[in-house]
Every structure is written in structure tokens, then in C-alpha cells.
Amino acid sequence: MKKLRVFQTVKSKRIVSGFSMKNLGTVLLLLFFLPYIFSFLFGNLQHADEDVRAQGTQKQLKSGRMYVLNTTAMGKERIPLEIYVADKLSRTMDGDFEKEALKAQAVLLRSGLLAGCEDGPPEKDISLEDEAYGSGILTEKIMQAVAETSGVYLSYKGEAVEGAYFAVSNGATRDGVALGITDHPYLKRVFCDRDFLSPDYTKTVKYKENEFDRIWEQCDKSQASEEEILKNKEVQVSREPYGVTLYLDSAGYVLYAQRDGAFISGEVLRDAYVLPSTSFHLEDSEGRIDFLVRGKGHGIGMSQFAANEMAKEGEGYPEILNYFFQDVRISKFE
DSSP: OOOHHHHHHHHHHHHHOOOOOHHHHHHHHHHHHEEEHHHHHHHHHHHHHHHHHHHHHHHTTTTTTTTTEEEETEEEEEEHHHHHHHHHHHHHHHHSSOOHHHHHHHHHHHHHHHHTTTTSOOOOOOEETTTTOOSSOOHHHHHHHHHHHTTTEEEEEEEEEOOOOOOOOSSSSSTTTTTTOOOOTTBBBBTTTTTTGSSSSSSEEEHHHHHHHHHHSSOOOOOOHHHHHSSSTTTTHHHGGGGGGEEETTTSSSEEEEETEEEHHHHHHHHHTSSOOOOOOEEEEEEEEEEEEBBOOOOOOOHHHHHHHHHHTOOOOHHHHHHTTOOOOOEEEE
16 A cells, blocks of 8 residues: 555656646747747847947047038027938938948048148038938938948138039930030030839829910020030931921030920929920820930939949948049048
């Protein structure tokens, strides 16, 4: 009887300490959620580390000696120059672009702020009016692009250049001198062979004939004449449908359009007909006039899409800027 009691005790202990199906389900559930638990824990640690780095980068951007004095309807705000550049960068370029392309854009924005300062960077605040300031999203990548180019700008003959840029070319940028921008000789025509890959490379904008006529009549007319326009030997003439004649520059952008003796500039047409760019031709489609447009933006300076393609190929921001702007110098202030 004693042995039986011992056996019963041991048996009872085994039952108590045994592994039931209920416990098995608990472990399986735990194993199922284990990757998510690790992802949550280490993901949060990674995000916390990124936040710390971002705060460090932002602190670095605030440490400069130069400021922007921004005047809006809400009043005036004194902003560290590099913080302003970062905000403007986030509003003017795709944040997912390659960092070297973002750096090139940051340098152009900084140059534009410094433009007109003959003796180098000013000692006082740069005054401007930018109601959109603060609406950008300052990602770590954008702040790093600004921090790693802090104080860098483009100069031509000792003066900061106005950093012209746009989204996508029609295959080439425009020559500044040919456009009469003689005080910006660094703006040369260069080819952007990969811009056709952009989803914004082509677009068709359609108007009914009566709507096309109405908008045309409302456009501000130019005092230009064909004789005056054709003094520029590089201008190309294109006879279009609906009695329209286009006068295009060497890069294929419309300088003027003429119809019934009236001339309208390409930029006025672009605004009036809401076109992505002034690189276009017309097509008559049974009671409708279609604008067949290539590129997005004014076509002067740096094509952002082309810059990003160059960055993908391993080009650094100095090579990108020197490609789009001729005979410039990459300068830096402390």
C-alpha cells in the first residue's frame, strides 16, 4: 500500500507538471507573434536612433551664423539659413530622389538666396516673403543633404548665381544667352538624354475650338514681330494647325505663337492654357485643338529628373552642377 501511495504521488506530480494541449497552443501563438514582437521592439529602437540622429542634424543646421528674415501675413520670423534651405528643399524636390541630387538642389536654393551679393555672403539677414515656409516635411535624408552641403553655393565671377531649376526637360535645357538672358552666361543648352523616362515627359492638353479661341483672345498680346524674332538665327519656325505659327528656340521651346497677326509669348500661353511647359506642338482633332507637350517646367538651368538620373549613375553633386551650369565655381562660406 505504501508503494502504491508513492506511485500515485509521482503520477500526480507528472500530471501537474505535464505539458497540456492548452499550453501547446499558447507556445505556438507566442512563436507566431515572436517576429512581430522583435520587429516592434527593435523597430522602435531603430526609429528612436533615427530620431536622435535627426535631432543632431537639425541642431547642426541651426548652428550657422546666417539667417533668413521671412515676412508673412502672420508677421516676421528669423530662421537659420540652413533650416530654411531644408524646408524649401522638401517643397521643391521629391524627397525620395538620390541624396546627391538633393544636395545639388540644396546648393541651388542656397545660391538663389545669396544671389546679388557682390562681396560674398551678407553679414545681415536675408529678407524674403515666403508664405509656404513650414509646410515642408523635414526628413532625415533631406536634412543630411543640406547639412553635408552647408555653406556651399555656386558663384560666377565672384557672385552667387541664381540657381535656376525645373522638373523635367523636353530632352535638353535652354540656352540663356539665346533667350536674351545675357547676364547669366552660365546657362547653356545641355542634353538630358534620360528625361524621356519620366512619367511627366509627355502630356496632351485638350481644348474645344471655341474654348481655344476664347482663351487666345484673352491672352496678353506681345509687341514682337516676325522680323524681330527671326533676328535670332537659331529660331525655328513651325506652321501648326488652326492657323497658328510657332517660333521655337534651339531647344524646341516656344518663344512666341502667332495667329491672325497677333503674337503671344510662350510663357503667357503656358499659363493661359495650363500647360506643363512651353515645349509643345498643336494637333487638330475634329473640332478640338490638342497641345502635345513635352517636359515640365521652364527648361532653364537644372533638370531635376536628369540630375537624379546622373546621381543614380554615381555622379556627385559637384559633377551634376558643373554639367548644367557652365564656367561656375563651387564656393563655400563658413
